[in-house]
Amino acid sequence: MPSEITPREVWRERRRFVQTGVAALAAAALPGPAGAGHGGRRLAFRPAPGPFRTDEPPTPFKHVAGYNNFYEFGTDKYSPAERAASLRTEPWSVTVEGACEKPGTYTLEDILRPHPLEERIYRLRCVEGWSMVIPWVGFPLADLLRRFAPTSQAKYVEFTTLYDPEQMPGQRRRVLDWPYVEGLRMDEAMHPLTILAVGLYGEVLPNQNGAPLRLVVPWKYGFKSIKSIVRIRFTERQPLTSWMKASPREYGFYANVNPTVDHPRWSQARERRIGEFFKRKTLMFNGYAEQVAHLYRGMNLRQHF
Ligand SMILES: Nc1nc2c(c(=O)[nH]1)N[C@H]1C(S)=C(S)[C@@H](COP(=O)(O)O)O[C@H]1N2
Numbered sequence: 203m204p205s206e207i208t209p210r211e212v213w214r215e216r217r218r219f220v221q222t223g224v225a226a227l228a229a230a231a232l233p234g235p236a237g238a239g240h241g242g243r244r245l246a247f248r249p250a251p252g253p254f255r256t257d258e259p260p261t262p263f264k265h266v267a268g269y270n271n272f273y274e275f276g277t278d279k280y281s282p283a284e285r286a287a288s289l290r291t292e293p294w295s296v297t298v299e300g301a302c303e304k305p306g307t308y309t310l311e312d313i314l315r316p317h318p319l320e321e322r323i324y325r326l327r328c329v330e331g332w333s334m335v336i337p338w339v340g341f342p343l344a345d346l347l348r349r350f351a352p353t354s355q356a357k358y359v360e361f362t363t364l365y366d367p368e369q370m371p372g373q374r375r376r377v378l379d380w381p382y383v384e385g386l387r388m389d390e391a392m393h394p395l396t397i398l399a400v401g402l403y404g405e406v407l408p409n410q411n412g413a414p415l416r417l418v419v420p421w422k423y424g425f426k427s428i429k430s431i432v433r434i435r436f437t438e439r440q441p442l443t444s445w446m447k448a449s450p451r452e453y454g455f456y457a458n459v460n461p462t463v464d465h466p467r468w469s470q471a472r473e474r475r476i477g478e479f480f481k482r483k484t485l486m487f488n489g490y491a492e493q494v495a496h497l498y499r500g501m502n503l504r505q506h507f
């Protein structure tokens with residue numbers, strides 16, 4: 203890892219003047235010593251380690267960036283890596299709407315400027331029964347949402363992915379009702395575990411992982427972690443998400459990882475960590491129960507699956 207090969211003094215020096223997300227991304231195309239060396243665009247500095255890191259070994263980069271779900275580029279796991287080069291991530295902007303005092307269209311630079319980046323090593327568990335451990339680079343979603351001054355009407359946040367079949371050829375087929383939409387309850391969105399990611403493995407986010415900006419909610423099934431976000435809307439009512447629209451019986455709004463509530467067509471009790479042979483037990487809330495169980499106290503999680 204770069205922190206091991208970079209002399210401490212140099213590293214500390216660099217962090218002093220390259221602190222925020224926008225600075226890290228702005229320098230991303232320059233050759234620099236801080237990359238993890240997977241061939242992607244390197245971040246300009248090594249992000250500070252954030253809280254809630256798992257000590258499980260990260261899934262190899264080739265799987266993290268080679269085995270993906272991103273239906274905008276096809277429904278099989280290898281198409282996103284093969285086809286996502288057609289996504290143009292610059293320039294990028296995010297429109298903020300709904301119950302807040304500062305709606306508007308913000309450039310990616312506006313979005314990132316005030317936020318120092320951190321590395322968060324999180325488990326990601328797909329509803330299909332596989333999982334990975336991913337060293338994300340990002341910042342807490344709560345810090346961004348606060349800047350838009352949500353009003354008391356804001357009970358939920360809805361996120362939308364880019365819709366552009368020219369860049370996202372998978373959108374020419376109606377496998378989902380495009381664009382992809384996801385949502386969180388406000389307290390879930392403001393939880394310190396919830397982040398927006400702009401990188402992984404010390405590099406700028408590969409397109410297939412949801413560049414330039416994607417949500418990561420580690421205690422929920424992977425489909426909640428929406429990629430390539432262009433719109434954030436504060437709402438009073440629970441958003442209607444793409445997967446709920448597609449199959450309400452199979453995919454609920456909460457989608458908390460829960461080994462005791464099966465998908466109608468398969469068990470959720472176990473999972474296969476990509477790169478491993480034997481299955482392992484799936485943990486309640488994907489192992490983050492201590493941090494998030496209180497959000498759901500008193501709720502029937504069979505009903506609110
Ligand atoms: N826009 C969009 N976001 C998406 C998806 C998608 O198809 N489109 N797939 C989801 C699913 S099912 C999973 S498991 C994760 C996969 O993230 P990864 O490819 O970075 O591991 O992205 C989620 N976010």
Ligand SMILES: [Mo]
Pocket residue numbers: 271327328329330423424425
């Ligand atoms: Mo998934």
